[in-house]
Amino acid sequence: MAFDINKFKNLENKTDQYERQIARIKGDGKDISCIEKAVNEAERNLNDGINSFIIYGDPQSGKTEMMIALTAKLLDKGNKIIVVLINDNVGLLEQNLRRFSKSGLDTDPKNYKEILDDVYQIKDYKWVIFCKKNASDLSKLIKKIGKFEKIIIDDEADYASPNGKINKDEVTKINQLVGELLGGVGKTGRYIGVTSTPARLDLNNTFENANNKWVYFPSHKFYTGQDDFFPANLNNGNLKYQLEFLPEQYDLPQYIREALFRFMINVAHLNLFENSEEKYYSMIIHTSGKTSDQFRDHDDVVSAIDILKDENRFEKYVKRIHEIASSKYGDNKADNITEYILQNKNRNAILVINHKKDKENLEKASDPKSLFTIAIGGNIISRGVTFDNLLSMYFTRTVKTKLQQDTYIQRARMFGSRGQYLKYFELTIPEQLYKDWHRCFVFHRLALDSVKSGNPPVWPEDRRTRVAARASIDKTTVQMDSGEMSYEIFDLTKEIENVFSSGIVPLEKMKRLRSELGDNKLPLHLINFISYFSPDGPNSLAIHQPRTIEGYKDADKNNISRKKRLIGDGDLEKIKYPHAIHHIKVFFNTDKKARIFYKFVGISGTKFLKNFKK
Template structure:
């Protein structure tokens, strides 16, 4: 079968993009699988991962083949590899001749850039028409629709981009008749679902809201735009999240409420809340303002890893804090002063004392330290202190946010470091933020950036998560709710009628004292 390839110059921000107007049976998914096999051969994934990924994508494929104007969500645990399943789903949709695929790749530029890199890696030289959208781009795909060319849009999930997509769909309404359209919504429980807001005048509220005491549930602007896009285009909706509580318990007479739930299989190498509960030595209880012990741990253990020539040397430490910029600046100032003080006072004797503090409850680290030359380890630690001092970063909308490839990095932030983004060599995370009232499980679990695939070279044995006693109690209770969701309530990989599980989830969560399902319940 011949392929007509058309190169389009300067269409989006002067980027070069491509178009493929002929469908080839399994062309895209086979190329995607070849990429995964390359990663397996490079020891990025184990071989069992491939069969589990295929199982997941086979179930997604069944859903995509059944083209109906309806919604479903894909549920997989935090940091368990949902991105590969999303990209695989896009490949399957291309093979199934979907005409327009809109992929909402997160709610911030960090997530979008991570998604963009993965998508480009997958579609590189695959001759797909790949259209990247940013907040500065115009969205114009009607000309391609006229030529029966298929379009993939990768977009940030925010009002301006969704407005542009909706306007273009309105403009192309006649062209979209009898077309297959898919909207994939990553992190679909965040920003898409409504929020409770106080309303002194509840009599004039629209039909899109309902009451809860003196609060009302107001659908977000993003929800309304996604809903309008799907209604106008008669498209299919596929949401993806690790924490589907807000989606499941939302009013089930709205279009985005999931009629069907697909549960992803996780690899045996996945290290999530179950794994870390069994390996509780990874946690350390601290007082709310005690960042010093975490910084010392980061210094010592990163030095040990460099001493033993571990495969990576760019390790991250996260400090998860309030979203207020003033609070983040204050934490950065405290960390900077602490590292500066350590640099001034540290000699081998003090360094040994710090080592003893760090390894007092870690047999694995003690064994490693015994075999280290302390002078050499100290020299590394002095260099690491200078590295840490230069790389204390706040991640929010006011700063450039990126992982540094060859440095130790201390990252301070809130939402931008709490959802979706993967920190590949996360060594330390600090979480002291808690509420007096019940903590929502979805927020708690999304903050757990230490979940993921941390068994490679026993990396989890080097990790340490610092949290207050209250936060630890929150995670203990969240474990039971999460376990019940994935193992009992979602007992099958495909739930055909999700309305049956709403009350089960609500009833189960009522038994806990420090947590609730979501702020949107």
Template sequence: MKTNGVCYTHLQRKNQYEKEMKACIEQTVELLQRHTTNERKPGMLLGKIQSGKTRTFIGITGLAFDNGYDAVIVLTKGTKALAQQTYERLKEEYKTLSEADCVQVFDIMKIPTNLIAYELEQKLVFVVKKEIHNMKRLHDALLRYPQLKDRNVLIIDDEADYASLGFTKTQQETTEIKAIAGQIDELRKEVKNSAFLQVTATPYSLYLQPDELKVSETSPVFMPIKPAFTVLVPIPSTYIGSEYYFENEAVRKSLFVPIDERELMALKKPDRRRLKLEEVLTSKSIETLRRSVLSFLVGGVVRRLQQRKEGKTLEKYSFIIHTQQAKASHDWQENVVLTLKERLGQLAVDQPVALQQMLEKCYEEMETALESPPPKQDVVYEALFMLQKDYLLVTTVNSEKEMNQLLDEQGQLKLRAPLNIFIGGQILDRGITIRNLIGFYYGRNPRSFQQDTVLQHSRMFGYRSPQDLSVTKFYTTEEIYEVMEKIHDFDTGLRTAFEQGGQNQGVVFIEQDFSSRLIPCSPNKLLLSQTTTLKPLKRMLPIGFQTGYKTYIAKTVKDLDRRIKSKWIEKKPFLIDIEEAIDYVRLIKQTFDQQEGKQWDEDAFIASMSFLSRYTNSKHKGKVWCVVRSGRNMSRVRANGRVEDAPDTTANGNSELTVAKKLAQRIPVLILLRQNGREENGWRGCPFWWPVLVTPKNTKTVVFSRDLTKS
């Protein structure tokens, strides 16, 4: 393979590809040459959200041009903004070669109708939105210039999951997706020599669709459609992904700020029973929104003061409010935020001391996370100055036309002011780059979350400096945050399976039917808010629950005491049948209050435990290890206000979780912790049992889903 050609050399010089990136690009083109690829058996470039996939596939286009490919068709997600961003990016990358009449880049909707042979003999890039009219325009171009059909064409399907069957979609979405997929297939057939590369960060709908359904209750494994090959985009150390946000307790403490559900309702539409505009400075209905705007102001000021001290160019910063899709909601939210901005500006003039106290509180909340924090008084002074001089811009983005007007030369959202608040819905979805985001106010309904979009809605991932992260805040409801944690588990579990060859082995999907049996579950009916993902040594436990009153639960607790302690001989772990373990869990659930606290999905707990116990090659098949501890006095809520979620860990490291992880090799471990349940610790004054399930070390990726007919 030629690696010193004109196009690839130009892109390398322009982008300074790292060693790992060069290896990824060159491996992909080599595999494209070696394999026959099409939509049913594509080449796969698998990256992470906002991790450099576009940079990678542009490098692939250059190397492909140097190795026999004459044209590249880049299929983008179906928004004008993303198509324009991709077009501008490619045009900039190939600017020098375009001026030298070596490579030409076209937006398919603006392609000239009179291209001559001189132009058609150059290397060509067509940017095509995955939308019916764009696809038809491409088809027309192939008819107008038939010589294109005989040339070697590389088709790159960017954000490939959008045009593939996947998790549950609406009927309209399914119809549109099928139509576009059909057009892509027709395109491939029209071109005599083509290669097909799909680029995605959410490959589940591509990998997990069964080619032929062959499952049984004893083997609930779905064999996926296998890509011709898969190449992983290297992830630089500066990349910030879901691991950062959802696996670090210290980060959660400083970054995540919960929103009350009632606040989202107040921001959905005008309703003076919930919010009066004249009370935006004091109303508890929008307490978190008010705090988020002030924190964004303070965070942006902090970063600009740090840059000024270091003699650097002052950056502009952005903040997203993304809670509703309806334009009417965006208009109301813009009205609220503009009124809040106006009142804060007036407060800076009339009562600067009162505003100063509000700003100081925001500064103090982020100060401990800052390196070289600027003096508090400097931050407050600069924030007051920005409000008085109108340096904060509020913009609503909720239509294609508005989005295109807001894009800069690179196809990114233009930051016109030092501080920019963007209010919008679906149009702020993945693909559109928004620079220097340090605030996310997010409120989309988790019951409609889909794996291939939800984490990208929040726009949280990408290359972020540690200094920017130190002032970044993420505002959402507790429920949404927990769903996003669940989706993170799903994402990382499946990605690990893919990296270890899981795409060639199938992935286990199970659900529980009406009679509580385990049955296979088709992946294309999953809603991620209703799933539990199992991976090695994962913990499952009820969190945020409250016990029943002593009068109602004492008898059940006594029964559990007798049964468990009869097996707990010499205080050592013991084996029990899965049926008995299920009985314990069912009885424990009866001791929880069904009206107060977060409700525990014991069905998922039991189904997961049952699956892990029964589908194993261990000599203890059908058994569960049990680790018991008693005399515990864990509080229901920690000092920081968060509910307790680690009853199985201790500061000295010699915890029952440590014991369980050593035991959990091929079958699961059920940890049973007898809590004293004292009132001073937030409970109801009666002992109770707190269960924790630990999955085996050899667990393969498993996705459990409740029977959706019950929902």
């Protein structure tokens, strides 16, 4: 048979990479429905000419696997260059690059440094290129591929990429360089930001992202996150994990030591009485961003374990371990647990991670190789790092002024796939810090619930919390007032109208409405929030009668929306509802299509930020 070279051409034009990635993920026992939803919506955006948008999801909810699948889909669609931007952290770059490479993508992902040599010709080949958000790295990459069309996937997009000098007619360096790499949105580049905290990207107008076309990446079915660690109602006593509050004077070595003992006890209990085979677990200690404080914490942990090694000094500590084990798991297990800890006390790794080059310690902490792995750090461990088998978190890092919501949401490293051992997970934290952290998540969820309706987000903040750094908020388009939120459109049927006119108490009325409409039209989270923040009981909530939108000349009657708020002062009916801080009102059009609008006027200092860009 004659040799035919044509048989061997165009073999690279594969269009099944996405299907193979989905099959791989499914084969690993992971949920694929959330990934398919996000990738399909992202593809729809690109097909519709939306060249800059955000994909958002919960912290540690599997965004890396989603980005791998998205990259496969983009390659299948004929895109030649995919650039994945990573925070300026060598360990994080290598962790993500390794995961992409192991996935079996074709083409194999490259560290940008690999392609800088002239021997590598970009041409019309397919490339997946990783680069840190570092000025030197980005500048070199721009020289190599700047003129070529590309899609940028910006991981942790709200970090470094926004312009922190937006109100000074200046541009921060990373924002400038990422913009140069794009070559102009829709010209030579398209931009997909990926993050758990998109507020800054919206309020900063980063790369002109379309805030009404954001893509929600839902959490997989094995995920444990806000609903588990920060439930809306804290008063029902049904926490699914172990929460330990520290006293006001918590800055003493004994409290870290006690938390360390409880961690070791939980590890021992799991391996002795729950696991079919021994597993290694980790603990995070995050008290400060200062290196000196982190090394102090390191010394406190080392000192405690050293004493456990010395039988001439260990009686006090061993007795305390036995007491805690007995109170947690009963006298019949305390001896075994204590013996297990003493027999395995040398199987520990105490790792300080306080520099972006601590890649070896970062790897050991994120994938524990020692029975008792303790990771001590600050900013480096607060973003983008996934901690497998994390069993304990000691968190005392607070601020003197307001908590910045995006920063503290990212610091929730305990989120993730903790389901198998969630009831043994322990969070140790000062009570006031927990309450402030809880409020950050409540406000964050309220804002993102409004995005899911297809409307631009509204971001709440109050005296204790702030949405994002003020320097990053574009004052030319962002307004700050006591704004409102809305949810998905529904049919205003006679049955729904009857619920509004019924005489049942307001909160029960909301629950009945939700049972009729579903969560997208009236989220359970909103009901829980109202229930939680109701200082005057049922009088804290006012449910007003539905009103037509037809009288508003500047309203979008089909979309049932308005650039200015729809709920005016007159709609609040202050004489009828003098104590109401939560207001629910339905607006409808001539086709009896309707939306629920929510307005919160409760806590002094509460503000709502909204981007009114065209």
